[in-house]
Amino acid sequence: MLRKYSNSRTLSDNIKLGTLTAFVAGMVNVASFLLFFSFSSNVTGYYAVMMSELIKGNLYQFAVVAIWISSFFFGSFLSNFIVIHFNKRNAYLAHAMPIILEMACLLFVGVYGSYYYKDTLMETEVLLLLMLFAMGLQNGLTASISNFAVKTTHLTGATTDLAILFSMFTHKEYRNKQHIIDKAKLLVSIFASYLAGALVSSMGYSFLKFKVFYIVSLFLLFVIVYDLYKIRSVNRLLRIRKKGEEEETPEKIGTEISKNNRNEMVLQ
Amino acid sequence: MILRKVIYTLAFLLLLSPAYLLFAKLKTPEKNFLGIWKEAAWEYKEADRFLLHQLADKQNRIATANEEGVRIHTGETWNFKKNGVLLLTKHDDTIKTMRWSLKGRGNVLEITDGEVTEHYDISTVEQDKIELNYLSDMHIKESAKLIFEKT
Numbered sequence A: 001m002l003r004k005y006s007n008s009r010t011l012s013d014n015i016k017l018g019t020l021t022a023f024v025a026g027m028v029n030v031a032s033f034l035l036f037f038s039f040s041s042n043v044t045g046y047y048a049v050m051m052s053e054l055i056k057g058n059l060y061q062f063a064v065v066a067i068w069i070s071s072f073f074f075g076s077f078l079s080n081f082i083v084i085h086f087n088k089r090n091a092y093l094a095h096a097m098p099i100i101l102e103m104a105c106l107l108f109v110g111v112y113g114s115y116y117y118k119d120t121l122m123e124t125e126v127l128l129l130l131m132l133f134a135m136g137l138q139n140g141l142t143a144s145i146s147n148f149a150v151k152t153t154h155l156t157g158a159t160t161d162l163a164i165l166f167s168m169f170t171h172k173e174y175r176n177k178q179h180i181i182d183k184a185k186l187l188v189s190i191f192a193s194y195l196a197g198a199l200v201s202s203m204g205y206s207f208l209k210f211k212v213f214y215i216v217s218l219f220l221l222f223v224i225v226y227d228l229y230k231i232r233s234v235n236r237l238l239r240i241r242k243k244g245e246e247e248e249t250p251e252k253i254g255t256e257i258s259k260n261n262r263n264e265m266v267l268q
Numbered sequence B: 001m002i003l004r005k006v007i008y009t010l011a012f013l014l015l016l017s018p019a020y021l022l023f024a025k026l027k028t029p030e031k032n033f034l035g036i037w038k039e040a041a042w043e044y045k046e047a048d049r050f051l052l053h054q055l056a057d058k059q060n061r062i063a064t065a066n067e068e069g070v071r072i073h074t075g076e077t078w079n080f081k082k083n084g085v086l087l088l089t090k091h092d093d094t095i096k097t098m099r100w101s102l103k104g105r106g107n108v109l110e111i112t113d114g115e116v117t118e119h120y121d122i123s124t125v126e127q128d129k130i131e132l133n134y135l136s137d138m139h140i141k142e143s144a145k146l147i148f149e150k151t
Helices: A011-036 A043-056 A059-086 A091-115 A121-145 A156-168 A178-267 B002-025 B029-033 B046-061
Strands: B035-044 B077-080 B085-090 B093-103 B108-112 B117-125 B129-135 B144-150
Touching: A011 A121, A011 A178, A043 A059, A059 A091, A059 A121, A059 B002, A091 A121, A091 A178, A121 B093, A156 A178, B029 B093, B029 B117
Parallel strands: none
Antiparallel strands: B035 B077, B035 B144, B077 B085, B085 B093, B093 B108, B108 B117, B117 B129, B129 B144
């Protein structure tokens, strides 16, 4: 899910990454709206809000929204920065690091909200900033490693893509093209997962409140650990194979030596 | 090379400017609320009046079950204090002590007494006037407006 990069990724890799991260995005977005009356990944909407606040002369609100948009920007920037600079040294770590940072941000929101939140506006703004940063990290990572095939924090572009794909299915020339079917499968799974996340979050919010972010963090932990487990399994297999080869080699040498000895004896 | 550096610096400064504005120049919206405000009027469309009262009646009845809801405020004075305390008084008697806080980007007012929680969209905050739009799931925003005047 996280190990492979760009064109070496399979549809299955993208679906796994897309569904898990879309579920997280759905949960975070709904939780932020229910807790703070603001979305945490609706960046398009924030551009409109920012300009309308400016027109109304609400400079404070304008500045707050501008900072939120910037934090989403920095999240995506940092994600891709980590991927392109550290991909060659350790691909897994380069791809897992943005998810680890995202998890840290959301876990902080959960812990702070549960134990220290005093309901002040400053706290609300900072916690939303962290959520937008986390969503930027996630969107930057998924888009970066999947060659822009997977974007999970907002569905505007995905809705457009899905509409285009569905319209293509009305034409028999495109209906059976595998790459179009694959793209549709990916988008439908992202949509379903985002909605499921949103549903779980809105149902759990009334009794979990900020603890919703603990569940979100568990999902992100699963994304990180899943690939780590796979890498460990592959490494273990490689080690076993290597060990087997090493054990085989002395035996082979031994049989060849004894064959030679036998030949020498025959000659004598 | 120099041009690129200038462009990067300008872009960076442009991104930082909202933060500078926020921390150095602007007053937090919470400060605009501090003080005593008298309810001047509730304005709502006639069609929504019935709806709003029905909702208020129903939710006030079930408030003890910790439901979120709405209360119709009439002729009360709201004293927004610094520590998040809101005192509602009528004819100089304190009728309720509540908590107040701003949500979102400072565009939503939340008041709660622990049982009923009300949300208002802040449409105007001026020196001597506040206009709040009641927010509910029933989409009667813009139809139920609570107007305050500074005392």
